[in-house]
Amino acid sequence: MKFSRIFILSFICSLSVVGRSTSSPNVRTAYLQESGGSTGLLQTAGLQLRGSTGMTVQLGSRSEALLRRRPTLFVPPISEIPPLEPSPADLEPAPALVDARPRFRGEYDDEILTKLCSLQVKSIRPLGGGSSIKLRVMFTDGSQAAVKPNQLRITRYQAEVAAYKLAKALGLSVVPPSCVRTFTKEALQANMPKDLRERMDQELVVDDKGNVKTAVIQWVPGLRNIKLEQADWWRPLLKQGEPIPSGKHKRIAEISTLLLFDYLLLNFDRWSGGNTTEADGEMIYIDQGASFGPDKKHGHSRLMLKTLKWSERFPRSIAQSLFQLDLPALRSDFGDLVSDDEWESFLYRVEHARAYIRTLKKQYPKEALF
Numbered sequence: 001m002k003f004s005r006i007f008i009l010s011f012i013c014s015l016s017v018v019g020r021s022t023s024s025p026n027v028r029t030a031y032l033q034e035s036g037g038s039t040g041l042l043q044t045a046g047l048q049l050r051g052s053t054g055m056t057v058q059l060g061s062r063s064e065a066l067l068r069r070r071p072t073l074f075v076p077p078i079s080e081i082p083p084l085e086p087s088p089a090d091l092e093p094a095p096a097l098v099d100a101r102p103r104f105r106g107e108y109d110d111e112i113l114t115k116l117c118s119l120q121v122k123s124i125r126p127l128g129g130g131s132s133i134k135l136r137v138m139f140t141d142g143s144q145a146a147v148k149p150n151q152l153r154i155t156r157y158q159a160e161v162a163a164y165k166l167a168k169a170l171g172l173s174v175v176p177p178s179c180v181r182t183f184t185k186e187a188l189q190a191n192m193p194k195d196l197r198e199r200m201d202q203e204l205v206v207d208d209k210g211n212v213k214t215a216v217i218q219w220v221p222g223l224r225n226i227k228l229e230q231a232d233w234w235r236p237l238l239k240q241g242e243p244i245p246s247g248k249h250k251r252i253a254e255i256s257t258l259l260l261f262d263y264l265l266l267n268f269d270r271w272s273g274g275n276t277t278e279a280d281g282e283m284i285y286i287d288q289g290a291s292f293g294p295d296k297k298h299g300h301s302r303l304m305l306k307t308l309k310w311s312e313r314f315p316r317s318i319a320q321s322l323f324q325l326d327l328p329a330l331r332s333d334f335g336d337l338v339s340d341d342e343w344e345s346f347l348y349r350v351e352h353a354r355a356y357i358r359t360l361k362k363q364y365p366k367e368a369l370f
């Protein structure tokens, strides 16, 4: 009897000692151990980090008690941490392809260019629409291209190719790749209707060997005119404060990018008709033949800035590209497609486009870029 009283008394005492802990003894022993060494102590206002052996957390007055007992956060040794378990094969996402090579409609530009610039021509036909002299060639492998020869008016073959190079430098993949090729006038004229032959006689620029330089431009199947110049729904959506309906975001981004692209190129022939096109729901920028050219005292550039200002917001990605444009690399890529005067005028527009976007960002910090 006496023995059982002593046992009960000592049991109650042991319970009251354990009861002082505010956390469950099991949890406490699992996560908080008595501190070992004191290497690498870092102390800030309310936080103490202890080095390799563990962590002491100090929070307000309660932390003083903790500090006295010097508890540390238990971190298992590296050897005991299980390696990442791979997810089942069917849940594993495909490895991300980090492939910065430019593409046009799914095909690598350099592969397109290899063909465009070297394949043998099988046939040449007239290409209707528009007002310049242009042709449609078929290569021996069945692929096709639009061809704009060097001519005295309306279009400049150099501008078409330079525009593609600028698009590539800006990271835009909506301008069909193109390159310069030379054909004999004879080959270009063969099989043309009489009126076109006569026009070619008058307007083609032919060298003394009978050759004509041309821009050979990747053919875009299913290209269709979207006649944006005849629609007005998009104009207010380029303005600040105007909410863009969710279904219109992509098209507004394409239009504002086009306005910036044309400004840089000094292309004033976008809105005269027939020069806004799409294929498979994506805008394709064609007909940049009116770009560059003379810009006395930047008069044309100043005029074009008004058209750029139709848009008061731009996709963030194109704005970034504009600021990151590698100008020396672009100058060398342009080569003699762009004269020194045209380059100087282009630099003026780069500077003013950047200034315009900086101003928009100041005026409308949240909306200028989308």
Ligand SMILES: Nc1ncnc2c1ncn2[C@@H]1O[C@H](COP(=O)(O)OP(=O)(O)O)[C@@H](O)[C@H]1O
Pocket (backbone or CB within 6 Å): 127, 128, 129, 130, 131, 132, 133, 134, 145, 146, 155, 176, 217, 218, 219, 220, 221, 223, 225, 274, 275, 286, 287, 288, 289
């Ligand atoms: N690369 C191309 N792929 C498919 N069609 C094209 C291509 N280039 C031009 N075209 C067709 O030819 C038409 C006139 O071309 P464009 O470049 O606008 O010539 P222009 O300088 O005479 O205005 C376009 O509207 C389009 O229908």
Ligand SMILES: [Mg+2]
Pocket (backbone or CB within 6 Å): 130, 131, 273, 274, 275, 287
């Ligand atoms: Mg045109």
